[in-house]
Amino acid sequence: MESLKHDTFLINLECPACGATYEATELNTVCKVAECQSTLFPRYDTAKTFDKGLLKGRPANMWRYWEMLPVLDANHIVSMGEGFTPLLPVINLDEDIAGNQVFFKNEAGNPTGSFKARGISMAVSKAKELGVKTIAIPTAGNAGGALSAYAARAGMKAVVYMPKLTPQLFKDECRLYGADLTEIDGNISDCGKLIHEQAAEKGWFPISTLREPYRVEGKKTMGYEIAEQLNWEVPDVIFYPTGGGTGLIGIWKAFKEMAALGWIGDKRPRMVAVQSESCDGIVNAFNEGSASATFVDGGFTIANGLRVPKSYADKEILKALKESCGTALTISDAEMEAGVKQLAQTQGILMAPEGAALWLAYKKLKVAHWIKPGETVVMVNTGSGYKYLENIKY
Ligand SMILES: *Cc1c(COP(=O)(O)O)cnc(C)c1O
Ligand SMILES: [Zn+2]
Numbered sequence: 001m002e003s004l005k006h007d008t009f010l011i012n013l014e015c016p017a018c019g020a021t022y023e024a025t026e027l028n029t030v031c032k033v034a035e036c037q038s039t040l041f042p043r044y045d046t047a048k049t050f051d052k053g054l055l056k057g058r059p060a061n062m063w064r065y066w067e068m069l070p071v072l073d074a075n076h077i078v079s080m081g082e083g084f085t086p087l088l089p090v091i092n093l094d095e096d097i098a099g100n101q102v103f104f105k106n107e108a109g110n111p112t113g114s115f116k117a118r119g120i121s122m123a124v125s126k127a128k129e130l131g132v133k134t135i136a137i138p139t140a141g142n143a144g145g146a147l148s149a150y151a152a153r154a155g156m157k158a159v160v161y162m163p164k165l166t167p168q169l170f171k172d173e174c175r176l177y178g179a180d181l182t183e184i185d186g187n188i189s190d191c192g193k194l195i196h197e198q199a200a201e202k203g204w205f206p207i208s209t210l211r212e213p214y215r216v217e218g219k220k221t222m223g224y225e226i227a228e229q230l231n232w233e234v235p236d237v238i239f240y241p242t243g244g245g246t247g248l249i250g251i252w253k254a255f256k257e258m259a260a261l262g263w264i265g266d267k268r269p270r271m272v273a274v275q276s277e278s279c280d281g282i283v284n285a286f287n288e289g290s291a292s293a294t295f296v297d298g299g300f301t302i303a304n305g306l307r308v309p310k311s312y313a314d315k316e317i318l319k320a321l322k323e324s325c326g327t328a329l330t331i332s333d334a335e336m337e338a339g340v341k342q343l344a345q346t347q348g349i350l351m352a353p354e355g356a357a358l359w360l361a362y363k364k365l366k367v368a369h370w371i372k373p374g375e376t377v378v379m380v381n382t383g384s385g386y387k388y389l390e391n392i393k394y
Helices: 052-057 060-066 115-130 142-154 168-174 187-203 213-228 244-262 279-287 314-323 333-347 353-367 386-393
Strands: 010-014 040-042 088-089 103-106 134-139 155-163 182-184 237-241 271-275 326-330 376-381
Touching: 010 168, 060 213, 060 333, 060 376, 088 213, 103 115, 103 213, 115 134, 115 187, 115 213, 134 142, 134 187, 142 155, 142 168, 155 168, 155 187, 168 386, 182 187, 213 244, 237 244, 237 353, 271 279, 271 314, 279 314, 279 326, 279 353, 326 333, 353 376, 353 386
Parallel strands: 103 376, 134 155, 155 182, 237 271, 237 376, 271 326
Antiparallel strands: 010 040, 088 103
């Protein structure tokens, strides 16, 4: 068979905190400098020519941007067609959106029903390329299901640690895909601690959010797609439900990369982080003008993807919010539940509460005149609401 080798522009991995660099041909987690341990980010040679017109004939999935993705040999790609999800205009709510163009980037149709498929497809592909056999993840729900599915497809073993309070369906799918699932009486940070304590001894490769360099590369493709689907017009505002912050950091990275490639001009979107009232560490830090967040866990929220007491890359999230002239705000569970219903009944999309939260956040920022007439707004509906139904009353 003809080799699928494509040409990635990947150079290496770089630490944004201390500048150390690492080879992408070796298995890496975080920066090895003892007092640093920051997230590492893949860097690409954007001086090379990449005509965006080339995209036209390519497959409608996230791998269409392969030059700007980290897999060295396309034979290692573990894909189920994730990405290139539709950018749907908000309809039937004309009074609320008057004066704006408002879209949902609907990630619900990805394999396993959330945008986690993007990051996990990328991380599993790279792990396969680098010889990993057992891959482990602490998860608030969706990432566990995605890893279980992609590991099954890759012929790897998946180890998943998930809070006991997560709705049952998130657990069932992991077990059905053949993962080794452990339920933990605690939050995702507790799950992460347990995984990292055992990983070396058990031979697991952990891919905790932003403690592994490639999930963010999968999620950044949402930024490329938003620009491509808006015909390379950069939107004014992007709303993102922020747990670990991978997607927010990734989308911001994508816009920088597209500018470096000459695909877009100087305009950047203002990034908005939306959190649950129960886990609002980023919102607090943003409001206080702090460069880092503190640990906050107010307990259960129906938006389990947002129950992240502290992101490993809090500094990078806050930097993106500041650089982009963005903002951050919280939404309550009651508001999210009302949002899920309103959007189901007007858009015909049963969204994850995390995605519905963005609609409430948009309405608040519009009333506050933070969103101005004429602006184009994109909200990332990160997942399907189907797995959450035991917590949504109707
Ligand atoms: C994981 C998850 C989030 C949070 O994503 P991060 O990129 O880690 O901030 C939001 N929504 C849903 C549905 C999720 O599964
Ligand atoms: Zn470093």
